[in-house]
Amino acid sequence: MIELQSKVPTGPIELKWDKHRFEMKLVNPANKRKHTILMVGSGLGGASAAASLSELGYNVKCFCFQDSPRRAHSIAAQGGINAAKNYRNDGDSIYRLFYDTVKGGDFRSREANVYRLAQISVEIIDQCVAQGVPFAREYGGLLANRSFGGAQVSRTFYARGQTGQQLLLGAYQQMEKEIARGGVTMYPRTEMLDLIVIDGRARGIVTRDMVTGKISSHLGDAVVLGTGGYGNVFYLSTNAKGSNATAIWRAYKRGAAFANPCFTQIHPTCIPVSGDYQSKLTLMSESLRNDGRVWVPKQAGDRRPPSQIADGERDYYLERKYPSFGNLAPRDIASRAAKEVCDEGRGVGESGLGVYLDFADAISRLGMQTIRERYGNLFEMYQRITDENPYEAPMRIYPAVHYTMGGLWVDYNLMSTIPGLHVIGEANFSDHGANRLGASALMQGLADGYFVLPATIGDYLASSKLPKVDTDHPDCRRVEADVAAYTRRLLDIRGKRTVDSFHRELGKIMWDYCGMARNSTGLKKALSLIPGLRAEFWRNVNVPGSDAELNQALEKAGRVADFLELGELICLDALHREESCGGHFREEFQTDEGEALRDDEHFAYVAAWEYKGPDRTPELHKESLEFEYVHLAQRSYK
Numbered sequence: 001m002i003e004l005q006s007k008v009p010t011g012p013i014e015l016k017w018d019k020h021r022f023e024m025k026l027v028n029p030a031n032k033r034k035h036t037i038l039m040v041g042s043g044l045g046g047a048s049a050a051a052s053l054s055e056l057g058y059n060v061k062c063f064c065f066q067d068s069p070r071r072a073h074s075i076a077a078q079g080g081i082n083a084a085k086n087y088r089n090d091g092d093s094i095y096r097l098f099y100d101t102v103k104g105g106d107f108r109s110r111e112a113n114v115y116r117l118a119q120i121s122v123e124i125i126d127q128c129v130a131q132g133v134p135f136a137r138e139y140g141g142l143l144a145n146r147s148f149g150g151a152q153v154s155r156t157f158y159a160r161g162q163t164g165q166q167l168l169l170g171a172y173q174q175m176e177k178e179i180a181r182g183g184v185t186m187y188p189r190t191e192m193l194d195l196i197v198i199d200g201r202a203r204g205i206v207t208r209d210m211v212t213g214k215i216s217s218h219l220g221d222a223v224v225l226g227t228g229g230y231g232n233v234f235y236l237s238t239n240a241k242g243s244n245a246t247a248i249w250r251a252y253k254r255g256a257a258f259a260n261p262c263f264t265q266i267h268p269t270c271i272p273v274s275g276d277y278q279s280k281l282t283l284m285s286e287s288l289r290n291d292g293r294v295w296v297p298k299q300a301g302d303r304r305p306p307s308q309i310a311d312g313e314r315d316y317y318l319e320r321k322y323p324s325f326g327n328l329a330p331r332d333i334a335s336r337a338a339k340e341v342c343d344e345g346r347g348v349g350e351s352g353l354g355v356y357l358d359f360a361d362a363i364s365r366l367g368m369q370t371i372r373e374r375y376g377n378l379f380e381m382y383q384r385i386t387d388e389n390p391y392e393a394p395m396r397i398y399p400a401v402h403y404t405m406g407g408l409w410v411d412y413n414l415m416s417t418i419p420g421l422h423v424i425g426e427a428n429f430s431d432h433g434a435n436r437l438g439a440s441a442l443m444q445g446l447a448d449g450y451f452v453l454p455a456t457i458g459d460y461l462a463s464s465k466l467p468k469v470d471t472d473h474p475d476c477r478r479v480e481a482d483v484a485a486y487t488r489r490l491l492d493i494r495g496k497r498t499v500d501s502f503h504r505e506l507g508k509i510m511w512d513y514c515g516m517a518r519n520s521t522g523l524k525k526a527l528s529l530i531p532g533l534r535a536e537f538w539r540n541v542n543v544p545g546s547d548a549e550l551n552q553a554l555e556k557a558g559r560v561a562d563f564l565e566l567g568e569l570i571c572l573d574a575l576h577r578e579e580s581c582g583g584h585f586r587e588e589f590q591t592d593e594g595e596a597l598r599d600d601e602h603f604a605y606v607a608a609w610e611y612k613g614p615d616r617t618p619e620l621h622k623e624s625l626e627f628e629y630v631h632l633a634q635r636s637y638k
């Protein structure tokens with residue numbers, strides 16, 4: 001039976017983290033090398049943690065499924081990373097970043113974690129600058145900032161439209177240094193397929209070598225998952241094609257609670273879907289909304305090209321509805337507003353599922369060169385994909401699945417409900433409540449990896465009895481056998497449908513019934529469809545090839561099998577939460593103006609689900625959320 005203990009330290013919010021760091025137990029420097037930590041994932045969360053833990057003296061084994069840590073999905077992050085540096089002197093502060101994040105998440109996050117994140121944000125930038133991350137600078141040399149949604153200050157640090165790439169290269173260099181020193185052993189092309197829990201503690205993982213197919217166990221004193229988000233459960237998303245839920249899902253099935261699975265972020269500015277055979281969606285960074293203006297024709301059914309629609313015939317609906325935040329309204333709000341105008345028949349492009357993001361005003365005000373400097377690579381990407389020139393005609397954009405706020409439940413120390421299993425980055429449910437603000441994922445991943453985990457994991461190691469275990473341990477052998485049997489089972493089906501066809505069908509169910517808007521009837525329908533699809537998968541999927549070779553169909557099959565289970569949990573969570581908050585918009589619960597209507601009396605909690613076995617309904621546990629510093633209020637960006 002799971003018990004949710006958030007372990008939030010007592011005392012004033014601004015002192016909690018310092019006090020906690022003082023009170024936590026330390027591992028003596030000479031003893032650190034006696035501990036092995038298994039780090040699964042080498043994105044911004046994983047690479048920063050692996051490098052920092054190794055620099056502290058721990059032995060780190062780091063795993064990723066790509067051929068190089070540099071290919072982690074974090075490399076794709078475009079727009080920037082938030083930090084409360086107040087370089088612009090525009091009224092920013094740690095408190096304001098904390099406030100904006102709690103409000104942006106629609107009051108469904110844990111205050112103490114968010115405050116710590118805002119405090120650490122300042123240190124992240126210094127750390128990255130010291131590593132040589134080439135953030136954009138002002139003429140005088142100071143680091144430049146731009147604005148992101150849900151904030152009225154400019155606190156986003158960026159490296160053109162390639163911030164994730166530059167940050168990841170920084171973290172990767174640190175990790176490479178440690179690999180060369182011998183502190184980190186890197187296992188690329190190695191997929192974690194299960195968690196080994198011995199005497200109630202996470203002590204290891206079972207992996208498959210994706211080139212040879214060899215299944216092995218790796219043991220250590222603690223396991224850390226930095227395995228990213230699960231947005232690909234929707235099939236079409238802005239995530240890298242390989243991003244998946246397998247590591248966290250299999251840990252869930254071994255006892256880690258899964259928190260707020262239905263909190264999904266649908267990003268307002270992506271290139272619209274263009275056809276049935278598309279397998280990937282492309283983000284157009286939120287940073288573009290600093291200068292781009294969003295509009296649709298005032299008249300439904302107006303199919304004229306944008307250049308022929310005069311200013312007075314356009315509806316700049318975000319500026320009209322949210323004058324204080326305008327085009328930089330938070331993502332959940334901007335996405336719903338786009339859906340609303342398209343539902344009214346005012347959408348643009350062939351499908352009618354699109355709105356304009358127009359740079360004409362910015363180009364005439366700032367000049368082509370400035371726009372090129374700020375967003376050149378994004379404009380080029382847009383042009384290559386759509387064959388339209390955004391310097392000359394407005395971009396067409398539409399919301400798409402982008403980020404998952406849900407994930408494995410963690411306490412203040414980033415430890416899951418399985419002692420020893422820590423979860424960082426997008427894989428945990430952490431700090432963003434029901435809606436993440438733009439540029440805050442990179443901040444959270446690096447806060448977790450560079451600063452929080454290296455401090456808290458020591459406390460776990462110093463205060464736990466961790467007898468030596470080896471791979472002959474029966475629990476280890478049992479999990480290895482489970483993995484081998486599961487793999488065999490997938491290969492033995494030899495059915496008629498491709499893995500992708502199941503994934504696509506699941507994605508459509510998820511998007512239609514649990515996407516930007518949800519209601520009880522639709523969610524029940526999804527809950528009736530998914531088990532049938534899952535049963536068919538196990539009867540009729542075709543996984544060609546063998547398990548003793550590179551076999552991408554086999555890799556995908558395992559991931560899709562997990563998505564087919566996770567999708568059901570997402571819908572169950574969405575159905576039980578009879579309120580709207582952030583990205584979770586239940587059509588039955590909205591204000592007169594169509595905004596999300598929370599029910600704080602009944603739902604001001606984190607929903608953490610406990611696995612109860614196959615074909616059994618998971619058990620809901622609640623961590624109630626107290627708001628001492630930011631008072632619960634209806635969000636307003638007007």
Ligand SMILES: Cc1cc2nc3c(=O)[nH]c(=O)nc-3n(C[C@H](O)[C@H](O)[C@H](O)COP(=O)(O)OP(=O)(O)OC[C@H]3O[C@@H](n4cnc5c(N)ncnc54)[C@H](O)[C@@H]3O)c2cc1C
Nearest residue numbers: 041042043045065074078079080192228425426439441442
């Ligand atoms: C297109 C795009 C642009 C974005 N832009 C921004 C932005 O500008 N600012 C911002 O703050 N956020 C942005 N985000 C969000 C942000 O990029 C992610 O939330 C963040 O990078 C996730 O980092 P991570 O370390 O948690 O996971 P990832 O970077 O996804 O890394 C996951 C790691 O886990 C490994 N892994 C996963 N499963 C297994 C397994 N079973 N076995 C072994 N290894 C495994 C992978 O190999 C990889 O190394 C963007 C997201 C997208 C999709």
